Amino acid sequence: MAIVALVEDSDGKIKKSSIEAVVYAAALAKQISEDEVVALALGNQVSSEELEGLGKFGANRVLHANDERLNQGVIQAYASVVDQAMNETGANVLILAKSSLGDPVASRVAIKQQAALGANVVELPDLSDGFVVKSSIYTGKAFAHTKLDRDKKIIALRKNAITPEEGEGKATVEAFNPSLSDADFGATITNTEKSEGDILLPEADIVVSGGRGLKGSENWGMIEELADTLGAATGCSKPVSDIGWRPHHEHVGQTGVKVSPSLYVAVGISGAIQHLAGVNSSKYILVVNQDAEAPFFKAADYGVVGDAFEIVPQLTEKIKASQN
């Protein structure tokens, strides 16, 4: 028997959220005295060396479905491969990252495997009375403790819920050849547009976001410079993406991307409840706003009242200086 962790890559590099899934699988394996942690990788863009490296995070074995058709995340095809890998390894548990692919794949596999699914899970399960997972609900405003009532279980892990530590070890990589039919590719991906070289917003450890207080897209340079200095991803409030100052996939909040970084920096954002809903699981929040009454200060750990156009460039310089 085994625990399977699905790993997603972005242009051949394993995503941080998937490394977290492997680490979680390894920790759970210890907890339930399971000895095999199998990482499952799909597509032909990820190298064997990259996959062997998963050993450092607790995987013993890596199954690699090295098939070009799986370079793009076709939901049904992915679900079919994951299902076959669970059967092949006799796995009772599947761990994956909650993501644009993880969610739809998990739910299809749950039906195939008749597995109980815990979504948006934030820590290791409590095994004192059944198998109970803690999930973030009401867009971060509460948690649910949910018993997974089936022998088979699937856990979709919220990003940044656990901190991966690198150990020693190398995993053995084995080819995995699932059978795939045309029906698995019922949907065809015709084009993919990705922002180049950026740190993925939902996975970022630091996020710098700007709101309507920045007054126009031409003023985003200072946000980007602060983000570059911090090694951060950039985000924005909803009106900013609605007006078109920034692309839609940067919009953070209830109806946008949910982030859970170590540090969230909000510049010129009022802190409406729908925006807070996407950031309230950040470890630390720094708010820069000229209005001392802005609601965001109530949710913040650190705050500066002042004009963003004055504060942000100075802050960037001071952080740069502190890095030398």
Added chain:
Amino acid sequence: MKILVCITHVPDTTSKISFTENNTKFDTTGVQYIIGPYDDYSLARAIELKEQHGGSVTVVNVGEAETEPTIRKALAIGADDAIRINAHPSDSFFVAQQIASVVKEGGYDLVLMGRESIDYNGGQVHGMVGELVNMPSISPVMQLDIEGDTAKLSREIEGGKEQLEVKLPFIAGCQEPIAEWKIPNMRGIMMARKKPLDVRDPADNEQMTDTVRYELPPPKGEVKMFSADELDALVQALKNEANVL
């Protein structure tokens, strides 16, 4: 074209969340209920597609009698008829089974729902229904157009988007900017009263999970304020206290 739109009945986005009975029950005191915001987007797009291609829009909700005002609102926005499966939506699997049985019977060309509900944020129902009725499921969908028997759509991925094509019928979990929300007008509200709302018993009662209790996050500590000329101290705090630099 026959379109089914699945709607949730959820607390308004600004609701204060609290629990009663030793943290085992959601406290509904003073809570306003709305159509799930993502479901609202799917409904709006369904009505636009009906305007372009003809056909009908049916809404379905799994919920007890108290969800009827929410269903009537969907009818007022422009759905033609509604189905309420008379049961408490106890987990995603249970809800997916109910919707799947409606889909199987109804001969729908398209099933739209929100990418996730805003109470449990599971994002599971579309995929489960897709698997139960053996149709492609695609989520989160930001754009959806139909040409003949083919849909062209785009889906959000981390740091970008993906364009796809799929043959009807299929299931989509939607999000903005797929359409502009529609607001019911007086005529819609009047007409909604007369539109058919079919109440059915649940098809099956199985569930796979059981939520045993709830918890609120610990209260936030006080914010530490820095003035514009104390930015050095702020950088020190970020570095040495929060350990984030």
